[in-house]
Amino acid sequence: MSPALGGGGAGRWLARLLNPRPPAARRTSGTQTRTLGSIPIEKPRxxxxxxxGDDLSRRGYRFRIDDDGDVTGTWDGNRFWFLLLGEHDEILQVRGRWAGALPAAARLAVLQAAxxxxxxxxWPKVxxxxxxAGLALYAEVSVDFEHGATEEQLxxxxxxxxxxxxxxxxxxASLAPPPDEPLPDDPSPDEK
Known part of the structure; x- marks a missing residue:
């Protein structure tokens, strides 16, 4: 498995994903907060x-803004986009495209797996x-934040x-045949 964008092995990028900031940083993030008794509650924005981009930077990831103004980067060789959709950019969609490709002849098997x-x-919708000449695989997670999102929700x-x-x-990737290997239903090169 290749290292995540921004360096480090897969284990480190996964750890940063699951805990992007230490608990103390969450309480003192400087965002707009209100309190419920003595507990600070962040106001959605x-x-x-x-x-x-700030969320990805806090995790130590590198990314770029593409020509459409979308945040994009690669993780384990797969391309991801972080899109703001909807009339008021209220929907966050994390869309990934698998780095591999499958032959068009695998369409039925791929559709069944999806x-x-x-x-x-x-999650995700795939x-x-x-x-x-082949098939590309995509995965998407979309969340509507019509009323805003806290840093933790984001x-x-x-x-x-x-x-x-x-x-x-x-x-x-673990189920796909190697690129040079014919699919089980395909005739071998000698049979064509």
Whole structure:
């Protein structure tokens, strides 16, 4: 498994995903807060590309802003985008594209695997698209933050998108035939 964008092994980037800031940093983050008794409660704020970038930076990740103004980067070789969608950029979508590719002949098997995944899990939504001569696999986690998001909600959504998509991509990679190996239903090169 390749290191996560920003250095470090897969274990370190996963640890940063699951706990992006130490508990003390969460309580003293300097964001707008109100209190419930003596417990500070952070007020949700509108999503922005800057907030998404700040969350990734706190985790030590490198990323860039693409030509469309979206945050993007790679984790374990897979491309991810952090998109703000909706009329008021109130929906955060973490979209990943598997670095591998599958032949178009595998379409039925891939659709069945995606359907099984979607039926058995809440996140991520997975699907395939024809790209070039093969099939590309995508995974998406989308959350509507119409009333804004706290730093913790933002961090959890980013973590959920990266972790669950990476789990799907890892599962697919372990089941996919090597690029030079024909699929079981394909005739071998000698039989053509």
């Amino acid at each position: 509108p999503l922005t590309t800057q907030r998404v 359907n099984d995944w979607n039926r058995e899990r809440i 699907y395939t698209r024809e790209e070039g 961090a959890q959504t980013v973590s959920c998108g990266l972790v669950t998509a990476s789990q799907f991509f890892s599962t697919v």
